[in-house]
Amino acid sequence: MFLLGTFYLFASFLIMTCLSVIFSKNPVNSVLFLVIAFLNSTFLFILIGAEFVGIILAIVYIGAVAILFLFVVMMLDIQITSLMYNIKRYVPLAILFSGIILAEIIYLTVYKTSKSHSNIIVRSENNTEQIGNVLYTNYFIDFQLSGIVLLLAMIGAIVLTHIYRPTIKRQNINKQNTTYSKDRVKLVKAKSGEGININD
Amino acid sequence: MNSLYFEIFIGILKIFSFVVPVLVSVALLVYLERKVLGAVQLRKGPNVVGPFGILQSFADVIKLITKENLLPSSSNKFLFIFAPMLTLILSLIAWAVIPISSTYVISNINIGILYLFAVSSFGVYGVILAGWASNSKYPFLGALRSAAQMISYEVSIGFVIITVLICVGSLNLIDIVESQKNLWFAIPLLPMFVVFIISVLAETNRLPFDLPEDEATLVAGFFTEYSSISFGLFFLAEYANMILMSSLTVILFLGGWYPPLDIFPLNAIPGIIWFAVKVFLILFVFLWVRATFPRYRYDQLMRLGWKIFLPLTLIWVVITSSFLFYFGMLPN
Numbered sequence: 001m002f003l004l005g006t007f008y009l010f011a012s013f014l015i016m017t018c019l020s021v022i023f024s025k026n027p028v029n030s031v032l033f034l035v036i037a038f039l040n041s042t043f044l045f046i047l048i049g050a051e052f053v054g055i056i057l058a059i060v061y062i063g064a065v066a067i068l069f070l071f072v073v074m075m076l077d078i079q080i081t082s083l084m085y086n087i088k089r090y091v092p093l094a095i096l097f098s099g100i101i102l103a104e105i106i107y108l109t110v111y112k113t114s115k116s117h118s119n120i121i122v123r124s125e126n127n128t129e130q131i132g133n134v135l136y137t138n139y140f141i142d143f144q145l146s147g148i149v150l151l152l153a154m155i156g157a158i159v160l161t162h163i164y165r166p167t168i169k170r171q172n173i174n175k176q177n178t179t180y181s182k183d184r185v186k187l188v189k190a191k192s193g194e195g196i197n198i199n200d
Numbered sequence: 201m202n203s204l205y206f207e208i209f210i211g212i213l214k215i216f217s218f219v220v221p222v223l224v225s226v227a228l229l230v231y232l233e234r235k236v237l238g239a240v241q242l243r244k245g246p247n248v249v250g251p252f253g254i255l256q257s258f259a260d261v262i263k264l265i266t267k268e269n270l271l272p273s274s275s276n277k278f279l280f281i282f283a284p285m286l287t288l289i290l291s292l293i294a295w296a297v298i299p300i301s302s303t304y305v306i307s308n309i310n311i312g313i314l315y316l317f318a319v320s321s322f323g324v325y326g327v328i329l330a331g332w333a334s335n336s337k338y339p340f341l342g343a344l345r346s347a348a349q350m351i352s353y354e355v356s357i358g359f360v361i362i363t364v365l366i367c368v369g370s371l372n373l374i375d376i377v378e379s380q381k382n383l384w385f386a387i388p389l390l391p392m393f394v395v396f397i398i399s400v401l402a403e404t405n406r407l408p409f410d411l412p413e414d415e416a417t418l419v420a421g422f423f424t425e426y427s428s429i430s431f432g433l434f435f436l437a438e439y440a441n442m443i444l445m446s447s448l449t450v451i452l453f454l455g456g457w458y459p460p461l462d463i464f465p466l467n468a469i470p471g472i473i474w475f476a477v478k479v480f481l482i483l484f485v486f487l488w489v490r491a492t493f494p495r496y497r498y499d500q501l502m503r504l505g506w507k508i509f510l511p512l513t514l515i516w517v518v519i520t521s522s523f524l525f526y527f528g529m530l531p532n
Contacts (some may be wrong), residue, residue, distance in 0.1 A: 028332065055314045060315070063321030064351060067328070071347050074332050074340075126310050128371055171499065 007047055014040040027073045035066045052128045211445060214306050217421060218295045226439040227257040233487050240491035261432065279333035284426065284433035287326030291440040294319040298447050299374050301457045301471040312373040313361060316448060317354075320403065323441065324350040325420050327405075330434070334425040342421030346405060346412035352505035353402040359513035360396045363389060363520050364452050364484065369531025375457030379531070384455040392516055393453045395509055397485065400445045402505070404438065407490040411498055427531040447475070448480035454478045 017037040021030045043133050045054030153170045190196050231246065231254055238245025245252035271277060297312040299305035309315065331343020365371065367389070368379045380434030386393045413421030418482040423434050450456060455478075455528055496504070523529045 030331075051309070051311055052314070053313055055318055058318045059314065059321060063318060063324075063354070067324055067347055067351060070325075070328055071344070074328070074343075128311060173503065 003047065007044070010040050010043045014044065027076065031066060031070045031073050034063055034069070038062050038066065057094055090175060104135065117118065202524070203473055211306075214278075214428065215296075218298075218306060219292055222292065222295060222440055222443060225443060226262070226322065226391055227255075227366070229439050229443065229483060230257040230260075230435075231460065232483070233490075236484070236487040237491050240488075251318065264432040264435075265429050267428040270425075272336065272425050275292040275335045275425065276333040279329050280425075283326050283330035283333060284423075284430045284437070286329070288433045288439040288440070289324050290319055290326065291437045291444060292446050298444070298451070299372060299377065299456070300375060300475050302378070305374070306470070308372070308374060311371045313365065313371050313376065316373075317358065320357075320441075320445070321350075321443070322356055323403075326437070330426070331422040334422075335416065336425055338418045338420075338424045339422045342412045342418050342424070345414075346422060349405075349409065349501060349505075350403060351412060352502060353399045356395060356505065356509035356513045357399045357403060358500050359510070359517055360392045360399070361452070363513070363517050365393050365480060366517070366524060367531070373451055377451055377458070377477050380455040380502060381458055381462075384453060384458075384460075386453040386455075389453070389516075390521070391424075394515065395451075395513060396449060396453065398504075399509065400449060401486065402501070404441045404445055406442065408440075408484055408495050409501055414495065416495070442483060443479065444485070446479045450475060450478040454482075 013162060014037055017033045017040065020033040021037060024030050026031060039058065042054040042058045042062075131162070188196050205216050234256070235245040235253075237243075246256035249255045249259045271280060294316055296306045297309060297315050301306065323439050326352075327346040328343045331339040331341075331346075334340070364376065364385055367385060370376065370379075386406045391429075411421075412418075413423065415421075418424070422432055426434060459466035459469065459474055
C-alpha cells in the first residue's frame with residue numbers, strides 16, 4: 001500500500017513535469033523541469049529495486065546531459081513569444097516518433113516474453129553484479145557494438161569542430177615553457193637627460 | 201504504527217548527529233583556514249573574538265544573518281533564492297552514506313559510491329543557476345566556467361573511483377574501507393591518489409582552481425550579486441563540500457577508520473578519532489595548497505584535465521585491471 005502510494009506520487013510528478021517541459025515558455029525552465037523528470041524516473045527505478053540503473057540514469061542524464069542542455073540554452077537569446085506559434089509544424093514529427101515508441105511497447109508486451117537467463121548465478125541481492133553478469137555474457141556483442149557507435153559519434157564530433165585555420169592564434173605550451181627572460185626583456189641603462197631610443 | 205514513528209524519530213536523531221557536527225566543523229574550518237593562511241604569511245590571523253579568536257566565524261555568521269538580503273531587480277527571483285539552498289542541501293545529503301566507523305552510518309546502501317558521485321555531480325546546478333538567475337555578466341561567466349570545469353574533472357574522478365572499485369569488487373563504502381585493513385590504497389595506487397586530490401580541488405572550486413569565483417577577473421564570480429544569508433549559504437556549502445570530499449578521499453585511499461599499523465598503542469585508539477585525524481590532514485593539505493600556489497589560467501586548467509589526467513587515469517585503469525587479472529588477485 002505504502003509502495004503503491006509512493007509509485008503514484010512519483011509517477012504523477014513525472015507526467016506533470018514532462019508536460020511542463022513542453023508547455024513552459026522559458027527554455028531554461030523547460031530544462032529544469034526535464035531535470036526534475038529525470039529525478040522522478042530515478043526514484044521510480046529505485047522503487048522497483050533497480051538502484052544501479054536508477055543512479056546511473058541520474059549520473060549520466062542529470063549530471064552530464066542536462067547540464068550541457070542548460071549550458072546551450074542559457075546562451076541563446078530567444079524571443080519567448082516566437083517559440084510558441086510555430087509549434088504546429090512539429091505535430092506530424094511528434095506523432096511519428098510517439099507512434100514508433102508505442103508500437104515498440106506493444107510489440108514487447110504482447111508478442112515477446114522476456115528472455116530467461118539460465119546462466120546467471122544469483123549470489124546476492126546486489127543488482128550491480130547481476131547486470132554485469134548479463135551484460136558481459138549474453139549481450140557481450142551488443143555491448144561492444146554500442147561502445148563502437150559511441151566512439152564513432154565522438155570522433156565525428158571532434159572532426160566537425162576541430163578545423164585547422166591558419167588565421168587562428170594558438171598557444172604552444174612547449175614554446176611558452178622554453179622561453180627565457182633574456183629573449184623577451186632587455187635591460188638598458190638610460191643616460192640622464194637623454195633617455196633611450198626605442199628603435200635601437 | 202508506534203514502531204514506525206519511533207524509527208522515524210531515530211532517523212531524524214541520526215541525521216542531526218551528522219549535520220550538526222558538520223556545520224560546527226565548517227565554522228572551525230573557516231577559522232583554521234584563516235589561522236593557517238596567517239601563519240604562512242607571517243601574520244597572526246583572527247585573535248580577538250573569544251580565546252585565540254576561535255569564535256570569529258560564529259561572529260561572522262551573526263553578522264551575515266543580520267545584514268539586508270538584496271535581490272537584483274531584473275533577476276529571476278525564484279531561482280536566485282533557490283540556488284544557494286540547493287548547493288547547501290546537496291553538500292549535506294551526501295553525508296547520508298558516509299561511514300565514520302564500521303557501524304556508524306545513516307544508510308548503508310549497496311551503491312554508496314555511485315550515490316556520492318551522483319550527488320557531487322549535481323553540485324554544478326547550484327553554481328549555474330546562481331550565475332544565470334543573477335542576470336549579470338560576471339556571475340554568468342563564472343557559471344559557464346564552473347560548468348565546463350566541474351564536468352571535465354568529474355571524468356578523471358570517475359576513472360580514479362573505477363580503479364579503486366576494481367581492487368575492491370564492491371560499490372559499498374564499508375566494503376571499500378574494510379578491504380584496506382592491511383594496506384591502504386594510497387600506497388599501491390599512489391599516482392591515482394595524487395590525481396584524486398588535485399581533481400577534488402577542482403571539483404570543490406578551491407584554489408588554485410577557483411576560476412568560477414576568480415576575484416582577479418570576475419569580481420566574485422557566480423556569487424557577485426549575493427549578499428547576507430544567501431551568500432552565507434554558498435560559503436557554508438563550499439566548506440561542507442571540502443569536508444565531504446576529504447572524507448571521501450580518506451574512505452577511498454587512506455583506510456577510513458583503520459590505524460596505519462595494527463599494533464598495540466595505535467589500534468587502542470577508537471576508529472572515529474583516526475577518521476577525524478585523517479580528514480583533518482587532508483583539509484590541511486587543501487589550505488596549504490591555497491597558501492602556496494598561484495591561480496591557474498583557464499586554458500591551463502582545461503589542458504590539465506583533458507590532456508594529462510584523462511589519459512593517465514584511463515591507462516591506470518587498464519594497468520590495474522591487467523595486473524590483477526594476470527596475478528589472479530581480482531576480488532571474488
